[in-house]
Amino acid sequence: xxxxxxxxxxxxxxVKLSGEDVLIGITDFAVQELxxxxxxxLVYCDLPEPGRSIEAGETFxxxxxxxxVADMNAPxxxxxxxxxxxxxxxxxxxSRDPWNQGWLIRMQPRSKALDGPELLDAAAYEAxxxxxxH
Amino acid sequence: xxGREAWRLLVTWAGEPGWNMALDEALHxxxxxxxxxxxxxxxxxxxxxxxxxxxxxxxxxxxxQVLVRRFSGGGAIHHQDExxxxxxxxxxxxxxxGEVRNSYERVHGLLARAFATLGVRAELRGRxxxxxDRAATGMxxxxxxxxxxxxxxxxxxxxxxxxxxSRVLHHGSIKxxxxxxEEGVAVLRAHxxxxxxxxxxxxxxxxxxxxxxxxxxxxxxxxxERELAARRAGFYRSDPFLRRR
Numbered sequence: 001x002x003x004x005x006x007x008x009x010x011x012x013x014x015v016k017l018s019g020e021d022v023l024i025g026i027t028d029f030a031v032q033e034l035x036x037x038x039x040x041x042l043v044y045c046d047l048p049e050p051g052r053s054i055e056a057g058e059t060f061x062x063x064x065x066x067x068x069v070a071d072m073n074a075p076x077x078x079x080x081x082x083x084x085x086x087x088x089x090x091x092x093x094x095s096r097d098p099w100n101q102g103w104l105i106r107m108q109p110r111s112k113a114l115d116g117p118e119l120l121d122a123a124a125y126e127a128x129x130x131x132x133x134h
Numbered sequence: 135x136x137g138r139e140a141w142r143l144l145v146t147w148a149g150e151p152g153w154n155m156a157l158d159e160a161l162h163x164x165x166x167x168x169x170x171x172x173x174x175x176x177x178x179x180x181x182x183x184x185x186x187x188x189x190x191x192x193x194x195x196x197x198x199q200v201l202v203r204r205f206s207g208g209g210a211i212h213h214q215d216e217x218x219x220x221x222x223x224x225x226x227x228x229x230x231x232g233e234v235r236n237s238y239e240r241v242h243g244l245l246a247r248a249f250a251t252l253g254v255r256a257e258l259r260g261r262x263x264x265x266x267d268r269a270a271t272g273m274x275x276x277x278x279x280x281x282x283x284x285x286x287x288x289x290x291x292x293x294x295x296x297x298x299x300s301r302v303l304h305h306g307s308i309k310x311x312x313x314x315x316e317e318g319v320a321v322l323r324a325h326x327x328x329x330x331x332x333x334x335x336x337x338x339x340x341x342x343x344x345x346x347x348x349x350x351x352x353x354x355x356x357x358x359e360r361e362l363a364a365r366r367a368g369f370y371r372s373d374p375f376l377r378r379r
Contacts, residue, residue: 011300036235041279044186059298064186066279068234068295069207132226 001122002027003099007075007114008125014099015075015114022114023103026063026072029129031094034065039095041065047083047104054078056116060105063091075119078107143339143350144172147331151180151202151213156366159205160359161222162296162303169223171342171350173335176213181315184208184274184294189377191272195315202370203378206305208294209274215311215321217331219338221304229346230302234295238281241304244345245283245291248337252326256285264289266319275309275319290320308334 002008006016012030016023035041044064054060059071060080083105087093094102120128146157154174161170180200183192184207192201192210199212221241223230230237239258246256259282266288268276274292278284283291292307309321310329322329339350355363369375 033233036233046186062185064207065234067208067238067281067293068297069185069205070296071298133232 002125004122006099007119007121009073009075009118009120010128011071011073013073013075015119016103017112017114018106020108020112021081021106022076022078022109022112024060024075024105024107025098025103026094027125028098030070031098034063034068034070035095037095039092041067042091042094045088045091045104047088048080050080050082052080054080054107057118072104074107076107076109076111076114076116078109080105081108082106139346139348140168141342141346141348141350142166142168142170143352144170144174144355145332145335145352146172146174146355148177149174150367151176151178151182151200152367152369152371153363154218155182155202155204155370157355157359157363158220158222158303158305159366160355160362161220162205162298162301163362164222164224164299164301165358166356167224169221169227169229169348171339172220172222173331173338174218174220175216175331176218179212179214181210181212183210183376185296186379187272188379200371201376203375204294204305204370206294206296206303208292209277210272211274211292211307212313212315213307214313215309217308217310217334219306219308219335221302221306223302225297225300225302227302230304234297235281237295237302237304238293241293241306242281242283242291244341245306245308245338247345248334248341249285249290249322251337251341252322252329252334254285254322254325256283256290258282259284259289268318273316274307275316285320286324288318288320290322310334 047061056077061072249256296303
């Protein structure tokens with residue numbers, strides 16, 4: 001079961017409250033789709049500059065595996081306050097710990113209520129993934 | 135009713151390099167939701183850089199080659215004596231569903247069947263490296279992964295994907311003949327000396343029809359796709375995009 005302390009998107013990002021901010025990352029499912037368990041297959045990650053304002057659903061970054069480039073979309077609107085430089089330099093973290101060490105951006109959210117219609121709890125995300133496999 | 139899935143088939147020979155990339159962007163946007171297989175060639179010949187490749191590595195070639203940058207990843211490809219193809223469909227399509235690895239296995243399986251009709255025994259590379267691997271050239275065909283399609287112990291198909299907005303664009307380059315920039319790679323004319331892009335395209339189309347149970351409708355790009363391609367062609371060969379990294 002995936003962590004219950006955050007919300008998920010159908011494009012496989014997560015968002016979690018962290019004090020006055022939110023942390024955003026991508027799910028284990030997204031990582032698995034890109035690299036099939038080969039952590040060395042993730043080769044590059046492009047994250048936004050702090051200060052950038054991002055709308056919900058907008059692409060905030062891109063990640064490249066050896067065989068695909070994929071967009072990463074913001075689950076909520078806000079302003080980027082920090083990016084995880086350590087992950088940019090050590091993408092294997094995304095395979096090992098996408099939930100904690102593998103956060104990608106910290107944002108000051110426009111609203112702290114993580115209740116948008118596009119946001120799923122862990123159980124709903126699990127169901128969505130199961131359905132999408134068939 | 136046949137029950138076979140309807141695909142679009144686009145064939146655009148001798149396309150201008152920036153326009154070739156821009157039309158793929160239009161197909162990826164998916165205004166027409168039907169899956170589409172596109173075959174194309176390049177005029178003039180061009181070198182396409184992968185989305186994240188560093189400009190500085192290829193800047194010395196700018197005076198002698200037409201350069202564009204792709205929105206798919208991977209290494210650089212010299213589009214000279216080859217058949218290029220793209221496939222655009224929803225990420226939930228049976229061809230693309232699941233892990234990226236699975237989609238490569240499906241696409242390359244279909245290509246291998248088409249190559250077999252030419253007497254070429256192509257297989258996924260697997261664990262071991264290839265005789266075409268070269269260090270640090272930045273060329274797609276000089277780097278191989280287990281999912282790459284190879285024959286004669288060398289890489290013969292260059293592939294990359296872009297996944298965004300629940301859509302997948304799969305780029306592929308199949309070498310018919312040799313290029314000085316891609317020394318040592320596998321070429322189909324080593325086995326089929328008279329092979330031309332149109333004939334190879336016909337054989338691949340047949341394997342898609344058979345393997346996927348689909349039917350193709352040969353069409354021209356739609357008016358909106360042509361408009362987007364014309365408007366965006368310059369972007370893919372523009373300095374800001376070429377030098378984005």
